[in-house]
Amino acid sequence: MPSLNEQSNLALKRTVIVAIFAAVAVVLSLVESLIPINMSVPGAKLGLANIMVLTCLYFLRARDALMMVLLKTLLTAFIFGTFSSFLFSIMGALFSFAAMWFLLMVGRKRLSAIGISIVGGIAHNIGQLTAASLYFNTTNIFYYLPMLLIMGVLTGIAVGIAVRYLIPSLSKLSLFDGFLTETA
Amino acid sequence: MKRGDILLIGLIVVIAAAFLVPRWLGGDSSEKDHNEKRVANITVDGKLFRTVELTGEEQTIEIKTEFGTNLLKVHDYGIEMIDADCPDKVCLTFGFVERNGGTIVCLPHKLIVEIEGPPGEGDDVDAVVK
Numbered sequence: 110m111p112s113l114n115e116q117s118n119l120a121l122k123r124t125v126i127v128a129i130f131a132a133v134a135v136v137l138s139l140v141e142s143l144i145p146i147n148m149s150v151p152g153a154k155l156g157l158a159n160i161m162v163l164t165c166l167y168f169l170r171a172r173d174a175l176m177m178v179l180l181k182t183l184l185t186a187f188i189f190g191t192f193s194s195f196l197f198s199i200m201g202a203l204f205s206f207a208a209m210w211f212l213l214m215v216g217r218k219r220l221s222a223i224g225i226s227i228v229g230g231i232a233h234n235i236g237q238l239t240a241a242s243l244y245f246n247t248t249n250i251f252y253y254l255p256m257l258l259i260m261g262v263l264t265g266i267a268v269g270i271a272v273r274y275l276i277p278s279l280s281k282l283s284l285f286d287g288f289l290t291e292t293a
Numbered sequence: 294m295k296r297g298d299i300l301l302i303g304l305i306v307v308i309a310a311a312f313l314v315p316r317w318l319g320g321d322s323s324e325k326d327h328n329e330k331r332v333a334n335i336t337v338d339g340k341l342f343r344t345v346e347l348t349g350e351e352q353t354i355e356i357k358t359e360f361g362t363n364l365l366k367v368h369d370y371g372i373e374m375i376d377a378d379c380p381d382k383v384c385l386t387f388g389f390v391e392r393n394g395g396t397i398v399c400l401p402h403k404l405i406v407e408i409e410g411p412p413g414e415g416d417d418v419d420a421v422v423k
Binding site: 150151189194197216219220221223224227228231241245246247249250252253254255256258259261262266 | 295296297298301302305306308309310312313316336339380383384386387388394395396398400401405407
């Protein structure tokens with residue numbers, strides 16, 4: 110009986126963490142849209158929400174993180190966008206999630222949060238460009254990919270550093286007791 | 294930061310540079326063929342909306358569709374999106390586009406502007422006569 114109790118406790122904690130992370134990610138995207146920063150590269154953005162996705166991948170199982178990504182994308186789409194822009198962001202979000210999850214499985218020892226967030230950001234760009242090129246039936250859009258790669262490295266480093274600070278801080282909270290993973 | 298990170302960053306920068314450097318080097322030579330006419334194809338929702346010749350004179354094009362309004366400006370043999378009533382304004386960040394293959398996209402309005410070389414590669418003479 111106590112083990113059952115513990116299990117449901119763990120499941121509850123997971124749900125709470127997913128909800129909190131998704132909410133924070135939505136707020137971060139809102140904040141990001143308010144920052145009047147001109148990246149001078151179309152489609153480039155800071156990707157602050159990626160901080161939460163990556164942290165979630167470190168703490169929870171892949172399916173919980175996937176749930177969180179879907180929630181975050183849905184909520185952001187409801188707040189900002191239209192149906193078509195939702196299709197583009199979900200494409201980017203899923204690409205990014207898949208890439209980061211794969212890297213965490215394969216290269217956790219070799220890559221730190223910085224490397225993984227760089228790949229996540231770039232995968233997001235590639236996913237969106239692929240969606241756009243399929244939608245408009247043109248490959249001209251990939252013209253902007255090299256610039257996006259450079260921007261992805263810069264923003265990825267920033268996001269990675271944020272994650273490196275966030276994970277140890279969150280680990281001190283009792284909510285995260287059962288979820289400690291070895292981090293970079 | 295681990296060694297893998299540095300390798301990864303180096304790899305990405307090299308890939309990006311491989312695409313960007315030839316473009317910068319080729320940029321100078323494209324300056325001189327300004328006399329050849331280029332056109333911008335404006336497509337809305339998969340259908341060709343309008344084709345504009347990219348001239349040196351200023352010219353403003355308003356695109357009003359069921360999806361929204363965009364304001365394009367042609368000048369100095371290129372084209373630029375100067376205003377749009379879309380929610381994200383990503384299309385404004387594309388800036389001034391003048392090269393072949395240059396693109397401006399406005400996702401919420403299903404609009405895409407693509408620059409193409411002279412219409413029909415073979416009939417250069419006709420293009421000049423025009």
